[in-house]
Amino acid sequence: MQEVREMVCIVCPVGCHMKVTSNEGQVTKVEGNSCKRGIGYAEAECTHPTRTLTTTMRIKNGEVPMISVKTDEPVPKSLLMACMEAINKAKIQAPIHVGDKIIENILDTGSNIVATRNCERKA
């Protein structure tokens, strides 16, 4: 089945408005891009769009109530909300340091949830 999607390329600040035609999930035509990188972006967006997820987690016994975390590799866009649910269910305790793995291989995506800030135990 042929599908036409409009998208804005975000590879660089120019922000080309592109018309992307795909057939059975395969990109067949990209229009409106002004460089090659637009095609790569359009293909990734149509076949396997991914995003880095950043969020926070409540932490027990910490000097602060929340710590910030991220996926260390981008995860499929369609799994963002499911990842949020899994992250919100997890329980963590201070101390935590930048780069600590908090959840390994979240939802079998191959990506880990890692801490992006330090949190020592409450004095």
Add this chain to the structure above:
Amino acid sequence: MEQRELVIIGGGPAGLAAAVEAYDQGIRDILIIERDSELGGILQQCIHNGFGLHIFGEELTGPEYAWRFIEEVKERGIDYKLNTMVLDISEKREVLAVNEEDGLLEIEAKALVLAMGCRERTRGALNIPGMRPAGIYTAGAAQRFVNMEGYLPGKKVVILGSGDIGLIMARRMTLEGAKVEMVCELLPYSGGLTRNIVQCLEDFDIPLKLEHTVTQIHGKDRLEGITIAQVDAHRKPIKSTECFVECDTLLLSVGLIPENELSREAGINMDHITSGPVVNESMETSIEGVFACGNVVHVHDLVDFVTDESRVAGRCAASYLRGKHSSEQEDPIVTKAGEGIRYVIPHHIRHQLLQKENKLFFRVLDIYSDVKLVVRCDDQILYSKKKRKLAPGEMESIPITDQMIVNMEGYSEVTVEIQQSGLGVRECKK
């Protein structure tokens, strides 16, 4: 009165970078004064990624970017005081501060770096009529509630203003389970980065209503809804387009203002366009030995540029302290915002004190495509580059090269301007 070589006001990205740079240039007696309970400034609540591409060549989150500089400050053993509010600075560089532990602090500094950052415009600056119910926050305040304190300010949200903070908060509130009804933007274009429009709005099917504003607030104790309306070419609401939107929360992302109460009180010359101090190539203000950097000078969109600028301030503060930096020099070259340019930083340049890392930072007035960006002294072109696209939301910079420095000699003014190239079309308001 306590004596210090260098006092830095503000422990955010600007203050941290200036402190580290001054230390590396040989200054040991440095004190950073920070009003929050930790270093890092606003980066600590900016948990999204995209920071550090220029400085570190990788995408970091705000807290990670802050952490790298906090580590550098700690490794060097640079002194800092947290939970400490500076109340006043004098033109003699006397700093009056207060905290719970020391009470009132009086410090005499040989040099000062102002790195107080900026704050958000609030509802009061917009004059939206209606009641004063709970549920109306600036986007940054909501960001702090969600990301630092762990509170969700509401469930059904409208965001006014499509700058980056507004867009980022639209995604953040959605991820945390709130329904973001729409983002309204007064202008015909968003002030935010394109990738934020895609990843924060389009990913979550949040409508962006351009040329729309909020005309009425409803609800007595808690916000119950707002009236929105389309605006005409003069940005005046069109009555017939008014409609009611039910919501319990309104987030305002309507601009940032450099926080310069201290600078004004000290009598520092201010630029009414940037709302920041007038600075020279060394990021020195009109008071000798008082430097300024980061969002207190002009609002940046990338922290990487704040770091660049603050390193210049830190380094120049160090050379000032070593006596290598005399204010008695030939007349400075004035930078001028020409056609299509809103402002240029620094405001003046002492030709012989220019350094390799010096850049001209500026913003354009409107959206332009296929134009030429030109730097010139009278008729002499120092720099010219074709630009596919220029937008007010994206700060531009031009490095000052050795050749430009040579060519500037003898001139009293250098102008940055936009020139329409042959086919250039100015994408003006519809």
